[in-house]
Amino acid sequence: MAATRSLSHTVAVITINYPPVNALSSPVRHALIKEFGEATKDPSVKAIVLAGANGKFSAGADIREFSTSALKTISLEDMNETIEASRKPVVAAIEGVALGGGLELALACHYRVANVQSRVGLPEVLIGILPAAGGTQRLPRLIGVPAALDVIIRGRHVPATEALQLGIIDEVVQGNAVNAAILLARKVIGSNLDKRRLSTNYVPSNPNMESFLDTAVEKAKKQFRGAQAPIACIEAVRASVQKPYKHGIEKERQLFTSLWATGQPQAQQYAFFSERNVAKWTHPSGGRWDTVTPKPVRTAAVIGLGTMGRGIATSLAKANIPVIALEQDAQQLEIGKKAVNGLLEREAEKLLKQGLAPGTVLAPVHFTLHFAELRDVDLVIEAVYENTELKKEIFRKLKSVCKPDAFLCTNTSGLNIDEIAAVTNHPDLVIGTHFFSPANIMRLLEVVRGQQTSLTTIATAMTLGKTLGKVSVLVGNCPLFVGNRLLGPYVDQANYLLEEGCYPEDVDKVLEDFGITMGPFRMMDLAGLDVGWRARTEKGLTGNKVLHGTPARQRLGNRYSPLPDMLCELGRFGQKTGKGWYLYDKPGGRIAHPDPWVKDVLHKYRNTHHIKQRPASPEVILERCVYALINEGFRVLEDGIASGPEDIDVIYNNGYGWPKYRGGIMYYASTVGLGKVLDVLEKYHKEHPDVPSMKPAFLLKKLVAVGEPPIKEWRTQVGNLVHKL
Numbered sequence: 001m002a003a004t005r006s007l008s009h010t011v012a013v014i015t016i017n018y019p020p021v022n023a024l025s026s027p028v029r030h031a032l033i034k035e036f037g038e039a040t041k042d043p044s045v046k047a048i049v050l051a052g053a054n055g056k057f058s059a060g061a062d063i064r065e066f067s068t069s070a071l072k073t074i075s076l077e078d079m080n081e082t083i084e085a086s087r088k089p090v091v092a093a094i095e096g097v098a099l100g101g102g103l104e105l106a107l108a109c110h111y112r113v114a115n116v117q118s119r120v121g122l123p124e125v126l127i128g129i130l131p132a133a134g135g136t137q138r139l140p141r142l143i144g145v146p147a148a149l150d151v152i153i154r155g156r157h158v159p160a161t162e163a164l165q166l167g168i169i170d171e172v173v174q175g176n177a178v179n180a181a182i183l184l185a186r187k188v189i190g191s192n193l194d195k196r197r198l199s200t201n202y203v204p205s206n207p208n209m210e211s212f213l214d215t216a217v218e219k220a221k222k223q224f225r226g227a228q229a230p231i232a233c234i235e236a237v238r239a240s241v242q243k244p245y246k247h248g249i250e251k252e253r254q255l256f257t258s259l260w261a262t263g264q265p266q267a268q269q270y271a272f273f274s275e276r277n278v279a280k281w282t283h284p285s286g287g288r289w290d291t292v293t294p295k296p297v298r299t300a301a302v303i304g305l306g307t308m309g310r311g312i313a314t315s316l317a318k319a320n321i322p323v324i325a326l327e328q329d330a331q332q333l334e335i336g337k338k339a340v341n342g343l344l345e346r347e348a349e350k351l352l353k354q355g356l357a358p359g360t361v362l363a364p365v366h367f368t369l370h371f372a373e374l375r376d377v378d379l380v381i382e383a384v385y386e387n388t389e390l391k392k393e394i395f396r397k398l399k400s401v402c403k404p405d406a407f408l409c410t411n412t413s414g415l416n417i418d419e420i421a422a423v424t425n426h427p428d429l430v431i432g433t434h435f436f437s438p439a440n441i442m443r444l445l446e447v448v449r450g451q452q453t454s455l456t457t458i459a460t461a462m463t464l465g466k467t468l469g470k471v472s473v474l475v476g477n478c479p480l481f482v483g484n485r486l487l488g489p490y491v492d493q494a495n496y497l498l499e500e501g502c503y504p505e506d507v508d509k510v511l512e513d514f515g516i517t518m519g520p521f522r523m524m525d526l527a528g529l530d531v532g533w534r535a536r537t538e539k540g541l542t543g544n545k546v547l548h549g550t551p552a553r554q555r556l557g558n559r560y561s562p563l564p565d566m567l568c569e570l571g572r573f574g575q576k577t578g579k580g581w582y583l584y585d586k587p588g589g590r591i592a593h594p595d596p597w598v599k600d601v602l603h604k605y606r607n608t609h610h611i612k613q614r615p616a617s618p619e620v621i622l623e624r625c626v627y628a629l630i631n632e633g634f635r636v637l638e639d640g641i642a643s644g645p646e647d648i649d650v651i652y653n654n655g656y657g658w659p660k661y662r663g664g665i666m667y668y669a670s671t672v673g674l675g676k677v678l679d680v681l682e683k684y685h686k687e688h689p690d691v692p693s694m695k696p697a698f699l700l701k702k703l704v705a706v707g708e709p710p711i712k713e714w715r716t717q718v719g720n721l722v723h724k725l
């Protein structure tokens with residue numbers, strides 16, 4: 001049964017039981033209405049408690065139903081209205097989560113009791129829709145427009161104690177919320193429920209409300225560039241102020257329908273499920289997430305307390321895993337210790353605000369200079385700077401100090417895992433963990449399997465990622481792995497566009513208007529131009545190793561842009577030096593100003609190389625940069641480095657600022673049409689055969705040839721096609 005009913009003296013307890021998260025699917029709605037109807041009819045029942053089985057109230061509407069007709073059976077809001085209208089008091093007992101439709105259901109109840117560890121929220125905006133079961137109408141009536149908007153537009157999960165302060169929850173308890181709800185229900189039997197029916201209340205308003213909402217719209221347009229759901233949320237809340245409840249509900253429905261027609265909800269929901277799918281990893285050997293048991297990680301060590309190491313140590317401590325943090329000298333250790341302790345203090349403050357004791361959640365970090373102290377840890381994450389020799393030296397030391405079954409992870413953004421693993425006695429226990437900076441905040445983790453990495457090691461690293469609250473994607477070992485590898489052809493196109501007549505701000509604007517958080521030139525300035533310069537110098541693409549007589553704009557017979565090298569030779573490394581593709585107010589400054597010097601250099605460069613200036617249209621800029629990304633995505637799939645398009649999309653969405661309302665780069669390709677992507681790439685490649693990255697990928701051609709199957713079928717198609725390569 002999707003919902004069950006029991007009786008506790010005069011209180012009926014109706015429990016939603018629909019694993020894994022008690023989503024309010026059609027069977028749940030039917031069962032709830034049935035049980036509720038019977039409880040209201042039963043004269044021995046004087047009050048009703050609504051609860052969720054297995055420690056979760058409800059994660060809201062069943063997202064999978066949106067694209068089916070099941071949603072139309074009993075609407076969530078109709079069910080909520082029935083519950084709210086009840087003459088017997090109804091109390092929601094919230095444990096775990098009450099999200100989206102789950103909170104909307106709880107708002108239809110007359111009282112809400114929550115366990116201190118639970119979270120409530122209306123995260124619909126994160127999947128491209130708005131709370132459309134009365135959430136945008138009842139919440140402002142309960143807590144006022146500013147507080148409601150803050151909860152709805154950010155889609156954040158509000159901890160129970162904050163929800164109590166906001167007035168969303170009536171009572172927070174340390175123990176079992178169902179028992180507390182039963183006690184409250186008994187107390188309120190026979191009381192007047194008029195004021196507790198939120199739909200009958202007015203929204204607290206003031207004369208400046210319209211301008212407050214207009215400002216909110218303007219802010220949301222800037223903050224969520226191109227995303228429609230936040231704007232729809234504000235418009236629905238506006239309706240709660242201006243109109244009676246019934247009209248507000250009508251507006252909610254209309255907005256839901258128009259949002260659906262934009263295609264953004266489908267893209268964001270694809271992104272949502274992709275994040276869950278990547279946890280279900282598979283290995284070319286046939287190993288899978290559900291057949292391999294991970295080992296527990298009870299203690300961990302982090303080597304190197306630079307920016308990455310600090311974030312990783314904090315992340316582990318936040319997940320209640322005691323950490324030993326190691327640095328090479330006392331001064332570095334002191335600096336690192338101060339930084340980590342600062343980050344942990346901030347975490348402790350957050351926990352205290354949530355009414356939680358930091359000591360029970362945050363594990364201790366022990367700082368040391370001595371490798372010998374790592375002897376008992378279950379897992380080590382080496383996070384020194386990107387240098388294979390240095391990393392190998394550390395892994396040699398680890399081999400002699402760690403217990404033989406300790407897992408050894410290297411945090412790298414692109415170095416060869418196998419080369420590092422080869423210096424240890426157990427290459428099967430070595431794995432790459434590519435964290436993104438700041439590691440205590442960024443959600444993405446690329447888990448990189450080497451040739452010899454065992455399935456248990458993979459399972460342990462993937463599970464650790466989940467424990468740290470990351471979305472972990474298993475990828476193969478190739479230079480730069482997935483995310484950074486895709487960046488190469490994209491940045492090349494951006495550079496070529498400059499050579500041909502664009503300026504950094506033109507290219508960035510097109511890509512930022514498209515929704516990417518930061519255009520390629522602002523991104524390079526932020527990351528530091530010297531990083532790529534050093535790599536190109538090591539590869540002999542620039543600097544002294546370049547053979548005399550090599551044409552400036554060619555390497556190994558292919559097109560090459562020396563523009564970024566020219567900037568680096570002048571010490572223009574980006575934000576950190578106050579100059580790069582843009583000019584900044586000072587070294588470390590954040591605000592990018594177009595630089596007349598760069599314009600001048602580009603003019604001279606074009607003259608020197610006899611390049612006719614041909615500024616590209618926004619459409620061409622977008623196609624060249626984005627299709628370069630897509631093409632490399634197909635090559636990554638061909639090479640078996642990522643196991644499906646979802647993996648690439650999750651990486652790009654979470655690590656590289658791709659707009660989630662466009663699903664991901666591979667999803668975007670599916671919406672544009674693979675045929676169109678192929679045509680543009682073919683045309684470009686014909687004109688520029690010296691840019692091999694734009695030669696259409698074999699897999700792309702094959703998918704077009706087999707009739708452009710929908711993206712959910714690519715994974716199988718990729719398997720078949722790659723097999724035949």
Ligand SMILES: CCCCCCC[C@H](O)CC(=O)SCCNC(=O)CCNC(=O)[C@H](O)C(C)(C)COP(=O)([O-])OP(=O)([O-])OC[C@H]1O[C@@H](n2cnc3c(N)ncnc32)[C@H](O)[C@@H]1OP(=O)([O-])[O-]
Nearest residue numbers: 021023059060061062063099100101123131132133256276
């Ligand atoms: C005319 C208008 C009509 C429209 C009415 C709209 C009404 C309403 O406003 C809309 C909503 O409520 S929208 C909803 C608003 N609510 C949200 O946006 C909440 C979304 N959910 C979450 O944020 C997280 O899942 C939790 C925090 C709940 C649990 O986190 P965790 O412990 O790390 O677990 P996990 O790994 O994340 O998930 C475990 C499994 O559950 C699955 N699944 C989860 N939620 C689902 C759902 N709602 N549905 C279906 N499935 C859902 C998930 O796919 C996974 O499945 P798998 O097959 O095992 O892979």
